[in-house]
Amino acid sequence: PFALMVHDLTQARVLCDIPAEAEALLTSPEAPIVLLRRRPGAPVAENVAPGNPNLGIMLPYTPLHHLLLRELDFPVVATSGNLSDEPICTDEQEAMQRLSHIADLFLVHDRPIARHADDSVAWVVLGEPRLLRRARGYAPLPVLLAQDVPTILAVGAHQKSTIALSVNRQVFISQHIGDLETPEALAAFERVIADFLRLYEVTPVAIAHDLHPDYLSTRWAQQSSAHLIPVQHHHAHLAACLAENGVSGPALGVTWDGTGYGLDGTVWGGEFLLGDAAAFTRVAHLRPFRLPGGDTAIHEPRRVALALLWELYGEAALERDDLAPVRSFRPAERQLLAQMLGRGVNSPVTTSAGRLFDGIAALIGLHQRVSFEGQAAMALEFAADPTVYKAYPMPLADALLDWQPLVEAALEDLRRGVSPGVIAARFHNALVEALLAVATMVGEKRVALTGGCFQNRLLTERAAQRLSRAGFDVLLHRQVPPNDGGISLGQVAVAAARLDDKLYMEGTHVPGCTGESGKH
Incomplete structure (x- = not known):
């Protein structure tokens, strides 16, 4: 997704709903990109933020920006001068060398740039401004x-x-x-x-x-x-x-993300850690599954979906042509993946919540491949029907959250023709209820929600509200x-x-x- 720079708040309101907290962020000296709910019919090209109900909006923060936006008087895509996985260019020679194949014109000046700094990205969650990317305006405070x-x-x-x-x-x-x-x-x-x-x-x-x-x-x-x-x-x-x-005592850390090297050499990512800065105990985690192809599975959620099906049905999973992820593989590819999963070759074990999001997104037909990190999980969040509060089962036994009943229930809903929006919502609700079950089992009243999965607004807000109603003290990120x-x-x-x-x-x-x- 690309950010948009607008001339003023009047232009911003044509594109997005802007609550008071978000307006304060937009007009603050830090001037971050703020994620805002897109208004129906907002005049923005679909490929600016494809399939995304939000837009990243920012106001001019340099004299040059003000001059350009005053002259143009319409919103423009404002993105950093770099290729994916590379830092921002900081001088015109470097820019022309690295970006000439994607940029038609370069506007240069004689003021050297001392160091690169991306735009910060913020959002408002549960009424408070919070950062998703900490850079210009905030770093190195x-x-x-x-x-x-x-x-x-x-x-x-x-x-x-x-x-x-x-x-x-x-x-x-x-x-x-x-x-x-x-x-x-x-x-x-x-x-x-x-x-x-x-x-x-x-x-x-x-x-x-x-x-x-x-x-x-x-x-x-x-x-x-x-x-x-x-x-x-x-x-x-x-x-x-x-x-x-500012907390020094213990907390239950719900640490959900895509990838993290575990103490046992496996890929962690669906963890419940009880502890503080000095030490921790891994008190629960998601049931493990394999990632056929390792890092390739991150770019192909269909591989994660197949791995989940393999855990349930073994080789019979390869015959499920009624399911989009299985159907997307050629017969030869299926056999190769079966060998990888059956023998555990190039198929690391993971407990990743982020990959579970990917697998469910692929199962219900949202994304079989992705072009950027988090794309499938974002699609699953955006698809979820906010009026649905029923949850799939995700039982807790022996410190293990078992996703098998959840996947089986989702497959049954899929067979019955239940909409992807309902399935996505029931999946999110299952995670919230599972999170509460672990917190109740552990008994620590302070619960920290952290990791990349908590960039998901639906998950974060429902989990925090559910825990708070149950009497837990919920800690969320704000400054980082x-x-x-x-x-x-x-x-x-x-x-x-x-x-x-x-x-x-x-x-x-x-x-x-x-x-x-x-x-x-």
Whole structure:
């Protein structure tokens, strides 16, 4: 989806509904892109935000923007000057070299750009402004911790990369760097680190990084001579939510996303972690399933759907030509995938809630392939009928949330001709009820909702409201995104807690020890 820049609020109101909280965001000095509900019949080309009921709206925030929009007097698509997975170009020579095949004209000037900064992205959830991307206007403003901590450099995750640097109580978080997929992105990542260390004139006593051994951020950290502190991905999500909410005590962290390296070497992503910045216990998670083709399954939700069907029906799943994802594969492809699933070859095990969204979206025919991250899950959210409150069954047994009855019920609805909107809503409601069931079982009154799945408004609002009505204290992100853009803050919090742990300093505490119910 593309963002739109409008001349003023009058133009914005032609396109979108703008509640008071969103108007305050749009007109604030930070001037982020704000996600707003599109008005029926809004005069916007469909391919600006295909299939999306929302539009990203921003107001001019530089003199040049004001001049252009005053002259044009109509909304324009405003997007960053970069290719996918690459950082923004910061000089005209670089722009002409990297973007000449997609841009017809370049408007240049003689003021050098010191460093790249994307537009921040915000939305209003449950009446409060919250960030989805923290960059221009917000970075590197610090998040304040409850107390002073050692100077720690945190190098974030792989996607939606940010870095963070703690100085006393302050944690300075960088602008959004992007996905570390290209040499250009890695170079930008290294420049941001160098800038931070120079600007704040400090030397870190430790570097915190993700557990994943193949992340470029992890490899960069391992090349350093500094003391290294590996931090499990979902623990960092929980710690980030606690830190920005000023909470030091324990909470149940519902950490749902697409991918995170687990302590057992599998792909986590549908986790319930009970703990704080110092330690956690994995108290529940989604029933595991396989991802045939590994990362390829992220781009092809149909593979996830087939994996779910394989868990239910074995090889008989290959004969379900009545289902869109199965039908989309040629016979030879089905046989290859059957071998992968049957033998566990190139089919890593996952508990990912994000992939479960993908699989259900493919099953009901929304997307078999995607062109950008989260596309299938977004389509499932947008398809959901907001008037439906019935939920599919998703029983909790032995700390495992079993999605099999949910998938079976969805397939039965599909067979009966129930609309995709009803199926999508019942799926979302099932997750909300399952979340409440785990929270009730655990008994911790403080519940943090974190991870990329909580960029889903329907899931976030219904889960928070359901938990609040049941007497739980719900923590949501505000200052940093729930996605991997907040990981670096969590890494600082975890590393600081470990440095404060004398057992850890003496070498008797082993971060990343395994065990389903033990502390980590």
